Amino acid sequence: MMKIKHEASERHVLTVTVDNEAGILAKIAGLFTARGYNIDSLTVADITENHAVSRITIVTHGPPAVIDQIHAQLDRLVPVHKVVDLTEAGDHVERELALVKVSGTGDARVEALRLADVFRAKVVDTTTSSFIFELTGTPDKLDRFVSLMRELGLVEVGRTGVVGMMRGAEAA
């Protein structure tokens, strides 16, 4: 009998600078599906004044050899200028933004507000029975906040996915 085997994998954050042309996002996302790579999160927005260049941050996981392949495969797409594996490159910052809607009254509502303060979340919308919190931080911090809110009347979560950047004065 044959069973499908799964390999141990690592999490990596990649930033990809690309020409902002039609279909580029489909090309990159499709590369991951076509070659069986994983996408944990993907964010994209244009970053230059003339809207010609976009920066994509991809969080992926896979065995080291696969991560190396992902890097190489992205690099050989014509509209791709540069690929940086932040995890490989070293000390870097990762941030994600979440909007978290919590509904409740009485103690739960007070507790939600207190925890939001601890997490330095901002209240961006409120009714007498609900809040929307805005929270930025590492994915772990967001995970923890969301799981606490689950007990206090979590209604809805929206997350942006990670953006990342190398620490220090230089561009990566």
Place this chain on the structure above:
Amino acid sequence: MSEERNGASILVESLVKQGVEFVFGYPGGAVLPIYDALFGDARIRHILVRHEAGAAHAAEGYARSTGKPGVVLVTSGPGATNAVTGIADAFMDSIPLVVFTGQVPSGLIGSDAFQEADTIGITRHCTKHNYLVKDPADLAAIVDEAFRIATTGRPGPVVIDIPKDVQIATALWDEVAPQQRNRYAPQTRGSDKDIARAIELLSNAKRPIFYTGGGVINSGPRASQLLCQLQALTGAPTTSTLMGLGAFPADHADWLGMLGMHGTYESNMAMNQADLIVALGARFDDRVTGRLDAFSPHSTKIHVDIDRASINKTVQVDLPIIGDCAEVLEQLIEAWGNRKAQDLTEWKARIDGWRTRKSLAYPDNKNAIMPQRAIERLFALTRDKDPVIATEVGQHQMWAAQYFHFFGPNRWLTSGGLGTMGYGLPAAIGAQLGNPDKLVIDIAGDASIQMNIQELGTATQFRLPVKVFVLNNEWMGMVRQWQELTYESRYSNSYSDSLPDFVKLAEAYGWKGIRIESEADLDAGIQAMIDHDGPVIVDCLVAKEANCFPMIPSGAAHTDMILYGDHVAGTMDDAAKALV
């Protein structure tokens, strides 16, 4: 001088500027403006195929045999989807193609219009790059960049999808070159440090081997010459992948023959026992490596490839060198200088020991022509003509690779990566156009030849004297062979029933048809084929159940080759069956 021209006219001018001789295509609604621009234009010759897959493969055959990019023109929807197999084939085998597809007018895109298909979406992962042209003003620059992308770095297909309104709308066109975008600049030279390290490894190796691939062919004839020079300096035995055949002359004393699944015993054993592998423009394909954890366990590996993504994809190497084969070979030769080659006597004696296994020997057959014998005679009788050989896919392809021998690049056209049945006939047509004075032969099987047999008409129309040599065993032979080896000879749907009479079929298309039924007629039949000044199909009836050996069964190591006469169990465990 600049003037207003419509998109179709700008396209034709751009092709002329690129030096395009032939466009392989098929008209249809969404490319009518382009066909009108081509009408009566003597600068570009349009080759009308019978099916768009034929256009793409013909362009591949032209490209592979001439080193120039192949150009394809097809309509939207089915025109584009029919061409996709050839585009995917070119992507796998790194063949430079520029494919123009018509598209429904911009305003109708996404509306499920007549003959609409999402060509950009469909071809996204089987092209090196693709474009949807939105304004005729962009067209010249796009064509310019597309040819550069297709032909430089690791070559490959580029698709340019042009909506019909963009073909008709006008833009300012200038004879001077459009603004060049310099965003694609592949690395072609190895670093001095890596070259020095490679020379150190090469000059100290006791059991070195050159493992060369299609990249050497793609790098141009100079790369093949340089390979021979470096080999002469180092004395290292040389093997090649299916795609690399011809880069190294097959009559050289250090030639080991092809390696891999149907490679020779000596080449696979030498790969297994080598202490240094120098991979040149080869990508450690699964057909080459066999079982990965048993692949060449004792060797240091140098990998020269222009595509960074080929490095460490399946086999981890010790020294990657990113660069063009010819340029890196030149650097290596220069860095070698006046070094003395290692004494490889012992290594070559071991290889000679493996050669005595005579892995390409096959049994005699008194009642039928052995297919291997047919290829040997075809080779012997055409050798002095330095022919170009195309193949379809299957047993006949492997026999051609084993028993036909090549002495220079660009003479061997085969679908290696994608394994596309139906490749050979159109590829031969493209090659004949690019090499009008050469003998071009498609070695085919009875099943494969039927996949693009409509292209017989193309050869007739353009008076191309291509030859098709069918090894007819009334089976999809390779499928039958695998069923014999892994499924206890349960021959599920692999029998070629209702075959056409190939001789009559040839005649129906205005070709000459020759049938060879016994070994006594073999030489005369082949000679008649060569002597006929026009296209010929030879229907060569061969032993029906001959198998292609040596063979490394899927999931096995190089050392576990099956040779003719070995006992084969007839079944495999599930893990081996699951491999391709």
